[in-house]
Amino acid sequence: MSTASNGRAREHRISKLMQDHGWLQVMRSAASKGCADLFMLHPFYGAALVQVGTAKSKTIGPADRDRLVSIAEQLGCLALLATSGPGIPTRFFSVTRETASKWKEFDL
Numbered sequence: 001m002s003t004a005s006n007g008r009a010r011e012h013r014i015s016k017l018m019q020d021h022g023w024l025q026v027m028r029s030a031a032s033k034g035c036a037d038l039f040m041l042h043p044f045y046g047a048a049l050v051q052v053g054t055a056k057s058k059t060i061g062p063a064d065r066d067r068l069v070s071i072a073e074q075l076g077c078l079a080l081l082a083t084s085g086p087g088i089p090t091r092f093f094s095v096t097r098e099t100a101s102k103w104k105e106f107d108l
Contacts, residue, residue: 011037011052014082017090018050021108035068036079047077051095055085060095069097082108 009072015025018040027039036049049072051060060068060081072079072095081103084090092106 007052010054010084013084014038014039014050014052016089018082018108023048023108035064045078047075048072048080049075049077050080050082052082052084055083055088059100062068064103065095066097068095078106 011028015028016037018038019025021042022044023040023042025038026041029037029039033052037047037052038050040048040050042048049068051068053059068079081093081095081100082090083093092108093100093103094106095097095103
């Protein structure tokens, strides 16, 4: 399976998991063309921009992190990172402008 196929499959798994927790997928940005991979809505949490990646290698550099957080702020929504991998449980983090070590885990 190619890197693109793996990424697409991971995005679909994250979207399905979120939908199972009451989220509605509004949009998926194919091939990482936007600031986030998914735009999701929830009746309690509101909207979220979700960046999806692997648990071992997903990083959001300072410029991309600032872009994601800035757009989320303008939209009045959450900025989330969803990580997963083979045999590794999916985790969600609230993305801020701080380094990843300071991000809080987000429960769906």
